[in-house]
Amino acid sequence: MTMQPAQDDDCVLRLEDVTKVYSGIVAVRHANLALRRGAVNVLVGENGAGKSTLMRIIAGVEKPSLGRILLDGNEVEFHSPADAQRHGIGMVFQELNLFGNLSVAENIFATREVTRGLRGIDHRAQVDKANNFLDRLDAGIDAETLVEDLPIGQQQLVEIAKAISLDTRILILDEPTSALSAAEVDVLFKVIRELKAQGVAIVYISHRLEELMRIGDYITVLRDGQITGHAMVRDIDTKWIVRSMIGSDAKDFAKSVDHRLGEEVFRAEDICLPRRTGGLAVDHVSISVRAGEVLGIYGLMGAGRSEFFECVIGQHRHSTGRVHVGGVDISDCDTSDRIRRGLAMIPEDRQREGLVQALSIASNLTLASLERFLRFGFHIVGEKERAAIKAAIGDLSIKAPNPDFEVTSMSGGNQQKVVIGKALMTRPKVLMMDEPSRGIDVGAKADVFRTMRRLAGEGLAILFSTSDLEEVMALSDRIAVMSNGRLVTVIDRAEATEEMIVTASAEGHKTTREHA
Numbered sequence: 001m002t003m004q005p006a007q008d009d010d011c012v013l014r015l016e017d018v019t020k021v022y023s024g025i026v027a028v029r030h031a032n033l034a035l036r037r038g039a040v041n042v043l044v045g046e047n048g049a050g051k052s053t054l055m056r057i058i059a060g061v062e063k064p065s066l067g068r069i070l071l072d073g074n075e076v077e078f079h080s081p082a083d084a085q086r087h088g089i090g091m092v093f094q095e096l097n098l099f100g101n102l103s104v105a106e107n108i109f110a111t112r113e114v115t116r117g118l119r120g121i122d123h124r125a126q127v128d129k130a131n132n133f134l135d136r137l138d139a140g141i142d143a144e145t146l147v148e149d150l151p152i153g154q155q156q157l158v159e160i161a162k163a164i165s166l167d168t169r170i171l172i173l174d175e176p177t178s179a180l181s182a183a184e185v186d187v188l189f190k191v192i193r194e195l196k197a198q199g200v201a202i203v204y205i206s207h208r209l210e211e212l213m214r215i216g217d218y219i220t221v222l223r224d225g226q227i228t229g230h231a232m233v234r235d236i237d238t239k240w241i242v243r244s245m246i247g248s249d250a251k252d253f254a255k256s257v258d259h260r261l262g263e264e265v266f267r268a269e270d271i272c273l274p275r276r277t278g279g280l281a282v283d284h285v286s287i288s289v290r291a292g293e294v295l296g297i298y299g300l301m302g303a304g305r306s307e308f309f310e311c312v313i314g315q316h317r318h319s320t321g322r323v324h325v326g327g328v329d330i331s332d333c334d335t336s337d338r339i340r341r342g343l344a345m346i347p348e349d350r351q352r353e354g355l356v357q358a359l360s361i362a363s364n365l366t367l368a369s370l371e372r373f374l375r376f377g378f379h380i381v382g383e384k385e386r387a388a389i390k391a392a393i394g395d396l397s398i399k400a401p402n403p404d405f406e407v408t409s410m411s412g413g414n415q416q417k418v419v420i421g422k423a424l425m426t427r428p429k430v431l432m433m434d435e436p437s438r439g440i441d442v443g444a445k446a447d448v449f450r451t452m453r454r455l456a457g458e459g460l461a462i463l464f465s466t467s468d469l470e471e472v473m474a475l476s477d478r479i480a481v482m483s484n485g486r487l488v489t490v491i492d493r494a495e496a497t498e499e500m501i502v503t504a505s506a507e508g509h510k511t512t513r514e515h516a
Helices: 051-058 081-086 104-108 123-136 152-164 182-197 209-215 238-246 305-313 335-340 350-354 361-366 382-395 412-424 442-457 469-475 498-515
Strands: 011-022 025-036 040-044 066-071 074-076 089-092 170-174 201-205 218-223 226-232 264-274 280-290 294-298 320-325 343-346 430-434 461-466 478-483 486-492
Touching: 011 051, 025 051, 025 201, 025 218, 025 226, 040 051, 040 209, 040 238, 051 089, 051 170, 051 201, 081 089, 089 152, 104 123, 104 152, 123 152, 152 170, 152 182, 182 201, 182 209, 209 238, 218 238, 226 238, 264 305, 264 461, 280 294, 280 305, 280 320, 280 461, 294 442, 294 469, 305 335, 305 343, 305 430, 305 461, 335 343, 343 412, 350 412, 361 382, 361 412, 382 412, 412 430, 412 442, 442 461, 442 469, 461 469, 469 498, 478 498, 486 498
Parallel strands: 040 201, 040 218, 089 170, 170 201, 280 486, 294 461, 294 478, 343 430, 430 461
Antiparallel strands: 011 025, 011 066, 066 074, 218 226, 264 280, 264 320, 478 486
16 A cells, blocks of 8 residues: 655655665665655654664754755755754654753753843743743643653653754654653644644654554555555554564464463562652552562553662662562662562663663673673673573564674664563563563564563563553453552452453542542
């Protein structure tokens, strides 16, 4: 199914035969793409297909190795993101680009501050303008707040507010909803519809296929760096998208591996984490997991799922409660010792907390398990380390042509797989996975979920958090529902329904408000 070529008055930007090569690896090959004004131009493909590379070229972050960029029919070259912005192009990147030690307002107006002539920056005007953009997104954020004090979902809203503030003609949104709640997604879509009505060309990248069907007008599919199809969204369905992306129908990641559960291997008792602003971010949460069991923790943003994991791994020394692994109380251990005792965690924010971006793929994989490869306590056995790296890359289907390349050369989904591989190389007894499918396409998601079930079959106890009902229903042996820092209920998967889980989450919010 192919669209008709765009008319000149309909197309604001066109790529002609654009190719991008990194260190001999072709990331994008002879791409031809037309972006239409006043429309949502959806771009889909598996991780590593070239979506982000293509958008970084349009946004001035990268230069094409070959090919042309035409803006309003005229050939242009973008030498920097600032250059692209001057031409009316803004981008919200998949990985957040914010200054944590600056306020929200300072981030929104970074490099283009509101000034009062020779008197310098007009901070009050910046805050007022920033609050207007945030109010437009119903973000519930004060523009004077430090970005580092915001959860990742609200940081995503700051990025979107920053892009909207640029008054762009072309707005690129790379996985804009990966950390947003359902209500925040609805608000974002309302803003997108407003921008469409003003004639803005929206480029929308997402792995959530239902979102693409809901918001998209035109769709372009990439596979292995090449554009393999165009269509109007109204003429296709999600099965067409999946077949175009991976060459077949969706993989069955929901199918579980039957195995017998072992003894209790993990127990958390009365975990509490005080908030700086008062109250508890984690409120007396107690959970146990058996060997071979997958416990899904469901909750929306602010439910306390991430904070609970952080307490268990030892990140918050002022938290209270007890943690047991294999019957041993490890509550007094620091994070490094908890990892040695069999705990491992995959954080939600892979860029800031899961990876060392200046290091190679290989170095990131073995970073937490170097003790395994030491001889005489100080000498790393290279052959043993390389064999483990090769095995991890194969087990997780990581697309890494050269493990010595920097980890930032990979797509977001493959970076996530490296974080997972790093955790598994510590040989844990208990694995905590915070939103493990965030930013991962349908094929990579299937790989990760099959790995989770395989590891559970081998006796690993797994706790994973998610705000995705389909995921928690498909993968869990038991489902724990959290809301506003509290554990609302734990349900056996055989008895659970989506309605039951959503109702429990909503009741948790209601109960918390009544006690406030």
